[in-house]
Amino acid sequence: MQKVTKIFGELVANDHVDFQLRKGEIHALLGENGAGKTTLMRILYGLYQQTTGDIFIDGEKVTINSPKDAIKKGVGMVTQHFALVPPMTVAENVVLGYTDSFVLDQAAIEKKVGEAANQFSLDINPKSIVRHLSVGQRQRVEILKALYRNAKVLILDEPTAVLVPQEVDSLFETLDRLRKDGLSVIFISHKLDEVTKITDRVTVLRDGKSIGTVDTVNVTQKQLAAMMVGRDTFGVTRQTEINPDNKKILEVEDLCALDDKGLPALKNLKLSIRSGEILGIAGVGGNGQKELAEILSGVKAPISGVIKINDKNLVGKDPSEFSKMGIGRIPEDRHEGVVGDLTVYENLALEHLDEYSKNGFLDKQAIRKNANELIKNFQIKAKPTDRIRTLSGGNMQKVLLARVLSRQPEVVIAPQPTRGLDVGATEYVRQQLLEQRTRGAAVMLISEDLDEILSISDRIAVIYEGEIVGTINAQNATPEKLGLMMSGALREKA
Numbered sequence: 001m002q003k004v005t006k007i008f009g010e011l012v013a014n015d016h017v018d019f020q021l022r023k024g025e026i027h028a029l030l031g032e033n034g035a036g037k038t039t040l041m042r043i044l045y046g047l048y049q050q051t052t053g054d055i056f057i058d059g060e061k062v063t064i065n066s067p068k069d070a071i072k073k074g075v076g077m078v079t080q081h082f083a084l085v086p087p088m089t090v091a092e093n094v095v096l097g098y099t100d101s102f103v104l105d106q107a108a109i110e111k112k113v114g115e116a117a118n119q120f121s122l123d124i125n126p127k128s129i130v131r132h133l134s135v136g137q138r139q140r141v142e143i144l145k146a147l148y149r150n151a152k153v154l155i156l157d158e159p160t161a162v163l164v165p166q167e168v169d170s171l172f173e174t175l176d177r178l179r180k181d182g183l184s185v186i187f188i189s190h191k192l193d194e195v196t197k198i199t200d201r202v203t204v205l206r207d208g209k210s211i212g213t214v215d216t217v218n219v220t221q222k223q224l225a226a227m228m229v230g231r232d233t234f235g236v237t238r239q240t241e242i243n244p245d246n247k248k249i250l251e252v253e254d255l256c257a258l259d260d261k262g263l264p265a266l267k268n269l270k271l272s273i274r275s276g277e278i279l280g281i282a283g284v285g286g287n288g289q290k291e292l293a294e295i296l297s298g299v300k301a302p303i304s305g306v307i308k309i310n311d312k313n314l315v316g317k318d319p320s321e322f323s324k325m326g327i328g329r330i331p332e333d334r335h336e337g338v339v340g341d342l343t344v345y346e347n348l349a350l351e352h353l354d355e356y357s358k359n360g361f362l363d364k365q366a367i368r369k370n371a372n373e374l375i376k377n378f379q380i381k382a383k384p385t386d387r388i389r390t391l392s393g394g395n396m397q398k399v400l401l402a403r404v405l406s407r408q409p410e411v412v413i414a415p416q417p418t419r420g421l422d423v424g425a426t427e428y429v430r431q432q433l434l435e436q437r438t439r440g441a442a443v444m445l446i447s448e449d450l451d452e453i454l455s456i457s458d459r460i461a462v463i464y465e466g467e468i469v470g471t472i473n474a475q476n477a478t479p480e481k482l483g484l485m486m487s488g489a490l491r492e493k494a
Contacts, residue, residue, distance in 0.1 A: 004053030013039040015208040026185040028195040031205035032422030046070040076146025077155040086131035136167030165483035192221040246274040249442035255305030265291040267466040273442035280457030281446040288466035293415040297329035298322035328409030340389030345371035378402040394425030415446040
C-alpha cells in the first residue's frame with residue numbers, strides 16, 4: 001500500500017500511509033483508537049475505497065472495490081466478531097458463498113473441507129455443528145474459510161480478544177505453521193506482549209500517519225508503546241501488598257441469578273473484598289460476569305443469596321439505595337452509561353440530579369462548577385458544553401470514572417473498564433483504580449484481559465459457568481493456571 005489517504009468529510013483517517021507486507025511474515029499493525037488501523041485494513045479488504053493512493057499485490061497495481069474483489073486477489077479477513085452461521089456445519093460455513101450450485105453435495109463438501117483442514121494443519125471436524133464449537137474452534141473455522149478461498153494475505157483483527165491462554169497458544173502455533181507455508185498475516189492487536197512474541201515486523205500508526213516500521217527482534221514493548229502514544233509509558237502495576245487484617249467491606253454469599261433468557265447465570269456464588277484490595281474476576285466472557293456486575297449495583301435482582309456492605313444486606317434495594325450505601329459502578333458499556341446528545345456537564349451530574357435541584361429547578365451554575373472541577377481533576381479533554389457523543393472512547397470513560405469515583409464510594413465495581421481503549425487511556429484507568437485501592441476502597445475488577453488482572457489485582461477469583469471455581473493470591477497466579485481454571489479444567493479452594 002503506497003501513500004494511502006482516506007478522508008471522511010473533514011476527518012483525515014489515513015494520511016499518506018505506506019504499508020508493506022512480505023511473503024511468509026506476520027506483520028503487526030499497532031496504534032491507539034482512532035489511529036487509522038481499522039480504516040486501512042477496511043480499504044485493503046474492499047469495505048472502503050481510498051481517497052488517494054495505490055495498492056499493489058505481487059507487484060501488480062490492483063483495484064479493490066469490495067470484499068469479493070479482495071478475496072479474488074487473495075486477501076482474507078477474520079474479524080473479532082465471527083461471521084458464521086451457528087446451526088450449520090463447519091463444511092457448510094466454509095463453502096457458503098463460494099459455490100455456484102443451488103444444491104450442496106454434503107459428502108463432497110465435507111471431504112473437500114476436511115482435506116483443506118488437513119492441508120493447513122487445522123484441527124477441525126467438517127461435520128461439526130458450529131454452535132457446538134468453542135470460541136477458539138470457531139476462530140479456526142474462520143481462518144479455514146479464508147484459506148479455502150486461496151487467501152495469500154490473512155488479516156486478523158484483535159484475534160486473541162475472546163480466547164483463553166491455551167487457545168491463544170494454539171492460535172500462535174497455527175499462525176507459525178501457516179507462516180512457514182508462505183502465508184502473510186496482518187496481526188492487529190493492543191497486546192504488546194503478543195505482538196513481540198509472534199510477529200516479524202511491526203508498523204505503528206498514530207493520528208492517521210505511519211510512525212514507522214521496525215523489526216520485532218530489535219524493539220522493546222516500552223519502545224512500541226512510546227511510538228503508539230508519542231511518549232514513554234511505564235505500565236501500571238500494584239506496588240504494595242494488602243494488609244490481611246483489613247476489614248471485609250463487601251461480602252456475597254450463595255448468590256443465584258438468571259440471565260436475560262431465564263437460564264441460570266450465577267450458582268451459589270461466594271466472594272468477599274477487603275478495604276484497600278482489588279479483587280480481579282477472571283473468566284471467558286459469558287460466564288456470569290455481566291449478571292454479577294448488574295446485581296452488585298442494584299440494576300438486576302438475584303433469585304436468592306446475600307449481598308452485604310459493612311454487614312448491611314442490600315438484597316431488595318434499588319440502584320439509588322446501592323449508591324447511597326457506598327457502591328459505585330462504572331458501566332460496562334460506556335455508550336450505555338451516558339446520554340450521547342447531552343453535554344459533558346449534564347452527563348457528569350446525571351446520577352445526582354437531586355443534589356442540584358432547588359424548588360423543582362436545576363441549578364445549572366452549580367452543575368457547571370462541578371463539571372469544571374471534575375474535568376480538571378480527571379484530565380478530561382473536553383469542554384463542559386461538548387456533546388458527549390463527540391468524545392473519544394478514552395475521554396468518555398474518564399467522564400464515567402469522574403462521575404463515580406468523585407463520590408468516593410466504599411466499593412467500586414469496574415466491569416471491563418479498559419475494553420476498547422488505547423494504551424494511554426488504559427494506563428490512566430488502571431491508575432485510577434489503584435488510587436481507589438490506596439484510598440481504602442474495595443475494588444472489584446471484572447476483566448477478560450489477563451494481563452490487566454495480573455498487573456493490578458491483589459487476589460484473583462475465576463468465574464466459570466456462574467461459579468467461582470477458585471480464588472488465588474495474584475503473586476501465585478500464572479496465565480497458564482488461570483487459563484485452566486477459566487476453561488473449567490481446574491478448581492482451587494480459596
